[in-house]
Each structure stands twice: as structure tokens, then as C-alpha cells.
Amino acid sequence: MARAKCPNCAAETDFESAFCQACGTPLADPAMPRRPPAVASRRAERRPITVLFCDIVGSVSLANTLDPEDMMQVLDVFRASCDDIIARHNGYVARYLGDGVLAYFGYPSADEEEASRAVRAALALQAAMGSLPLPNGIKCQVRIGVATGLVVIGDLVSRGEIREVDVVGETPNLAARLQSAAPAGGVIVSEATQRITAGLFTYRPLAPLTLKGFDAPVQAFEALNATESGSRSRARAESARTPIFGRDHELRTLIDRWSRVRAGQGQVVLIRGEAGIGKSHLVEALRRHVADAPHVQSTWNCGPNTTDSALYPVAEQLARTAGFERGESVEGRRAKLARLVTRFGLTSPLSTAAIADFLGLPPAPSSPLEGLTPDKLKAVTLDTLLASLDAWAGQQTTLLAIEDLHWSDSTTLELLDRVAAKAKGRPWMILATARPEFSNRWTEIADVLHIELTRLDRGAAERICAHFDAAAALPPEASRQIVARCDGIPLFIEEMTKSVLEGMAAAPTRQGDAKVFIPATLHDSLVARLDRLGPARRIANFGATIGRRFSYDLLAEVMNAPEAELRQGLLELTRSGLVESHGLPPQSEYLFKHALIRDAAYELVLKRERDALHRQIATVLREQFSELQEKEPELLAYHLTESGAASEAIPLWAAAGQRAASRAAHVEAVGHLETAVELLRRQPPGAERAAAELPLLLGLAVSLSASRGYAAPEVGRVLAEARVICDAMGNVPELFAVLRNACSFYIVAVEMGPAAETARLCLDMASKTDLPEQRIESQYAQGYLLYMRGELAEARKYLENAGELYRRHDGAQLVFPSPQDPMVGSLCALMQVINALGDEAGANRVEEELQAHVLRLGRDYDRAYSLCFRALLASARRSYVRLRTLADEALAVCNERSYPLYGAIASFYKGVAIGHLEDADAGLHMAMSAFDALDRIGCKLARADRLHDIGRVRMAMGDFGDALSVIDVAIADSMSCGETFPLPMLRRTRAELLAGAGRLTPDMATKGRAGALPGAPPK
């Protein structure tokens, strides 16, 4: 008989009893919905849930024809069945509405599978309807609607003793409307539900539904049945056709190990890393790599729900190998098993019986397994599996992947140990993946290779985002935010990019205004991680309201909770792995490991509570943490902004922008300054506002130049706005900075006329003000321009002059209105000029001075800049090994700090170097895509140089005809735009080519490789 636990004394009691047999406490009325435990009073919060709405078809006519007593019985049976099925799927029956039932999944606590549990429950409900024990042979049919989304849920209504969980939001309405649109016996789910559970169920897309209360037609799907492949990660893997970015090193290591495997040296590899970091993707990449060479493969998938089922991953794989199908008869399976057993060469009746038993087939009469102890049965099974594996793989090259070992049951681990021991003398690779918390003997033994996957760098993150945004529909701001919020976790980047794009597609009227939010596909699992915290979750909510990083003392002030409770909660929070802590309380600091976890914790707090909290935090910060205001003005600025005190926040944002820019953190600076400008522009216009806006715009222009490239359109826009204010205000000192930045804009866009004009204006102004920083900047700008035009002697004069002034006035102490140091810039240009004048040794000396100066300054931006110019010199000298080194070094800085202009230049040079040194086609491909990227961000500077580099790779490949066309395009390009510095070099190469090509037949000279020539006019 089923037993229930008494909520008061925990004694076990028969389910049927109305009172506890031990202490007499009234037990739940069996007619009441059975609710999952732990639904004590809950504060209202915002959270994603899945709502299921189920209603009996034709209940009114049923009620009219049935005797009321029979109707009551129908409802009783129906409800009991609903209760049971929903509870079994961990749902929460919120309410019965007449003949309908409303249930929540993901409340009171979420997990990663709630949407799929809701759909499973819906399908189970449909399946159960046919066999309900109803009176008089009545048949009952239901319609079901399921929807997933954000709601406010909790004890909204408190009427005396009766607490009612209420839910507010669109999701329940949607579920109800979908329900009424469903066919009798059907399950209709919302788009969000479908997206989260894609791959787990077969869905039929419906024509968009027009639903009452919804403005636009709603996309929905009919759920037909669950698919065979059960787990989410596999469903994902099936749909994953993504290339692999940023894992070159790891993949190379694996490929290297694979070559050892092929030479007969078995390998055991464990890839560890947090969820979504790309473990399976790396395995997949290896699979793709080895696909061409003969080998055999198998995969064991461990799952969260099968940790307690011994050897489940192996059984599942074996059933797949045998070809078992869903719903297949026992006879059918036996026949398939017999074939498998022959294939494995298993002869003993004991092992044949063991494997049949293992696969869940009923024992044959007088089975040899009869009477075996469980231990003995396990031993026989393990031996048999090992022998089968051996027979199957044998001496073939084999890749056995075991996914998600942290979920593995202990018997699978035991088997795996034995497989690994066996692998040593065989051409087998055992490749396992696990989350960081997994550890066993494997993590300690030396002959297991460990690969720890860390978060991707910014460059790789940007490439994933760009991959999913193939049509480049995302506004740059949205992609930047995605990269910033996702912390280099590919799963997050992928999901977020897709969902922002989908959001844009759904609301095309608001183009350009892409909202970056937590994607539905991630929301559940993020909230689930928070829910597992229990009481410490409230601390997470408060901490998150402070920010991604928060300190103990600030939290203590804001929360006003007993110290012991706070410390305990923080300990739990740290143990959960959601935040990392530094130091000991009260000096400790905490950091949410993921920006998205912080967002999810913050989102749970009701809006009105948030406002009040921000206000309180701002007050505490101002009154008790005044030193923070200087160190991190953005912190107070943020809380003031969120609590609606914009005018107080603006100067703090401005200060934060300045601080960030001074540390070359230009991406952050842009964020701070843009917020300042945005808030300022909400204030009434006038002279005062304009005066406040001008320095903000200038700072913005500088940081935008650094973080998006000098010639990016937004730089031009901001400078134009600044210029308008300058003109309106008359003679303002800021004009110099506007002109100087405009000059850089034109130089990089290679608009020689306006560049010369602004350079001249800068020289004029500087000679009037006589300020050293202005004189240095204007000499440098003029020198640079002359260098571009190939007027080498004149250029040298200006550039040397700029350097001289810088030294004399201790330039490192001055503040310049541009992102890079003018001494660095001058030396970079001077180096090329002197080299072009034929003085190689002189150019080398300048390069040494440049290196020393950059080292002294210690700023990443100047380092990236100088590395790219040194690469330019190396390519002009055709020192490709050196070019490769410089490009790699530059790329590392640029990927880390997000300097797209120099990042693209560096990757161009890397391609050129690879083209000459390693692999012409691969190098050329890399160089060409960087070439296009530079075109896209408006960088025309040194374009002819780059074409020259491409021409030289082609030349080295023997494609003289193509090389010649590229060089001709470069010459025309250089002459038409006026950047004629590279002309002599181009002409030399052209002459070389003609001399070389003369010795070839015309046919050989134009082999015509695949791929259009860069810069060639369209045919």
C-alpha cells in the first residue's frame, strides 16, 4: 500500500487516512490537488514559467445530458488523473476552473527541463483520457495549451488564512487561448515552448493564429509526440552545424593525440569545462576531422535523469547499435539482438542471456542467469560488455566518446575504468567530457590527458555572434552587448544572438532597436540554478541589484540582515558556484561568475522593489562609501540612473568614461559616455546643456575611434555633432580636438582633401595657442599626411619635429585629444618613411626607440598600434617569419581588448605570413576576409599596401596573371585616392612580375584560382 509522510511528525501513514496515525494531524484531502512540497509563503517575483491549460471538450453539453451526480463523478476522475499526471511531471496544479485545470511548471522552483516536462505532461494527459474509468461508458476528450514566458508570480492575494498563488502576465492568457484553439485531443504550444524543447518532440507548425487579446497573429505548434533521442544536448548536437572558433590549440592537441592512436598508442582524454563552454562541440570538431580516415565510433551519453540507472548510457547506445525501435515487439528485438550477438562473436549462453537482460528483454525459460546474486550478475554483465566492445572495435581505430561524465552512474564509471585500461594497447581513443565539479581517479592519473576549456576571448565570441548573424542584421551595439553579456560562453552567445535576431524579426517596425535580453532558451536554466540556492537566493537578488560585483560591507548595509545569516547565505552562494568570493568578511568581495546569472537574479526582483533598492543603495554609497565614488564613479552613477536621479548621475558617468579611457578601456568608456549623453539629451536644450555635451562628445569620439576604428560612421557622426556645438558657441578651445579627430577620420578613410584641410586648420590653431600638446599633434598629423602622399623628405621633417617637441615637453605627462600617443604615431610613420628612403639601419633605430617608448607608456592601445605598424614594415621588407610573430602578438592584444581595426590588420598580416610560410590557400583566405572586414569598417588607409601583399602571395604561388591584376588594381587605387606612398614598391613588383611572367606561357600565367580578386571592379 502506498504510504504518505505526515507534514508534522514525518511519520509514514497510509495515503487513504485523513489523519496522521501517529500524531493526529489532519492530512491533505485526497480530493485537493496534490502540490509539490515547499510551497510556503513566497514573495512575489518575476520569473519564467511554463503554463499548461487543459479543458474538457464539450463539457457544457456533457453537463446538460448527464445526471449532476454522474457529472460530478466525471470531474472527480478527471481531476484525479490530472493531479496525478501533473505531479508526476513535477508540475504544480494551481487551480481548477470548472472542468479546466491550470498548472505551472517551473514553480515554486525551476529546473532546466520544465518546459519539456510540461509538454510531456500534456501528451501524457491526452494519452490517459482514453482509459479514464468514467461512468456509463462516457468518453472524455481534452484540449491543451502550453505556453512559456515571464510572469509575476507569488502570494499576490492574502485573504486571512487563505493564501493563493497568483500569476500575472501574458503567458497564462496565451496558454488559455492556445487551449481553445487546439483540436479535440490536441496539444498546442507557444513558439517559446517549442523553441526550448525543439528536438525533444515532433512538432507541426500551424498557420499563425489570431487570438483574442493578442494584437498580432501568434505563431504556434502542435505537439505530436516525443522524439526518440531523449536528451537536450543531443538534440542540440544534431542541429549544430557551427564551425569551431577560438579552440585551435585544443583541437590541435586532440588531433595530435589522434595520430598517436592511429599508430597504436591508445589515449584517454578528459575535457572539462562548465556547461555550454563547448565540450561537445570540441568532440564534434574532432569527429569531423577524423571523418575521412577509416575508424569506428561510439558515444555514451550520460544524462541528468539517469544518474541512478546503472549503465544506462551504455544500454542506450547498445539498443541503438542493435537497431531497436520504439514500440517494437519483444520478438522483433530478440531477432535483432541475435544478429548483434553474432556480430560480437558472443558464444556463451551466459553472456547472451546477460546482454538480453541488460537490454531489458524478458528472460527466456530456464535462463542461465537464474539464481545469480546481483553482484554476480553485475560482474557477468560488465565482462560481457567489455568483451562485446572488444569484439566490435578490436584492432580498428576507434573513437569512444563519453559525454557528461558528471552525470554518470557509478557502474558506468567502473566499466569505463576497465575500458580505459584496455585501451592502452589498442588504437582506441577514449574521449570523455565533464563539468568542472567532476573528479574521480581519472582526474588524478597522469596518463589521462586533461583539457580544461576556458571561456573564449572576445575575438572568438565576436566571430560566433557574426556566424549566426550571417546577414549582418544586428546593429553593432546589439552584437557588442551580446559579447559583453555572455562572458565568452559559446552557448550563451549562440542563444542570445539567435533570440535577439528572432526578436527583431518579430518586431520589424522597431528596426535598429534590437533588445538584448535573456533568451527564453536559457532563462529557465539560469533561474533553476538560482532556485537551488534556497534561502540564499534573496542574497543573490540583493547582490545582483548592487551589480555583478558587490562587497560584503555594502551588501550588509543594504540588506540589514543579522550578520550570521548574511555570512551563512554568502557562504552558500559561493559554494553553489554562482559567485566567486575574494577575501573574508567583512572585507570580502563577490562576483557573479556570469553576467547572465546576475541578470537573471536581478530580473526576479519586482520592478517597484528594484527602484526602491537602487535608491537605497545610492544613498548608502554616497553617505558611507564616498571613496568608491572616485574609484568607480560608474557604480553610483548606475544606481542613481536606475532610481531616476539622472541629473546627479550625468557627471558621474562622464567621470567614469574619462577614467576608463585613461586606462585604454575604450569599450567601457564608450558605454559610460553614451549613457551620459543620452541622459543629458533628455534635459531641456540650451547653452548650458550644449556646454556640458561638448566634452562628452569629444571623449566619445576618441573612445569610439579606438574601439571601432577611426573611420567608423559613428565617429563621423559624433564629430559632426560636436562641430555644430563648437560653431554655435563661437571660439571654444575644444575646437582643436574636434579638428584633430576629424583629421584622423579623413586620413583613415583616405579622403585626402578634407584631411589636408583639417591638418592645416590644426597647424594654424596650434601656432596661435602655442600649446605643446596642440603643436605636437598638429605636426604629427601633417607629417603623417605627407607620408601618405609619398613626400618623404617633408614628412620626415614634420614627424621628427613632433618627436622633438614631445621629448622637450615631456609628452608622457600631457593630455592629448586622441586615442594613441602622438609620439608612438610619429615614430610608426617615421619608421616607414626612413625605410622607404633606403636607410634600413635608420629605420631599425626608430623601431627600437618605438619599442622602448611603448614599453614605458605601458598602454595596450599603443602596443597594438605599434605592432601593426611594425608588421607593415616587416611585410614591406618581406620578412615573413617576423611578420608572423608580430601579427600573433598584435592579435592577442586586440582580441583581449577589442580593437577591431588593429585586430583586422593583425589578422590580415597573419594571413599573409601563413600564405608565404605554410599554406598559401589558407593564408590567402584569412588575409582576404580581413581585407573585407577592413573595408567594412571604412578603413581605406594602406589599402594599396594590402593589395600589394596579396599580389605577392599570389606571385609566390606562381599565379603571375592574378598577381599582376591585383597589382594593377592597387596602382590604380593608390593613384585615384592620393595615398601614393606604396607606388614605388608596387611598380617594382609589377616589373618583377612582368619579367617573371615573360618566361611563362600565357596559359600558365593565368591559372585563374578560385575566388574573386580583391578590389577588382565588378565584371
Ligand SMILES: Nc1ncnc2c1ncn2[C@@H]1O[C@H](COP(=O)(O)OP(=O)(O)O)[C@@H](O)[C@H]1O
Ligand atoms: N568554439 C566554438 N565555436 C563556435 N560555437 C561553439 C564553440 N563551442 C561551443 N559552441 C556552440 O555552443 C553551444 C554549446 O556548446 P556545447 O559543446 O554543447 O557545450 P558543452 O558540451 O560544454 O555543454 C553549442 O551550440 C555549440 O555549437
Ligand SMILES: [Mg+2]
Ligand atoms: Mg555537452
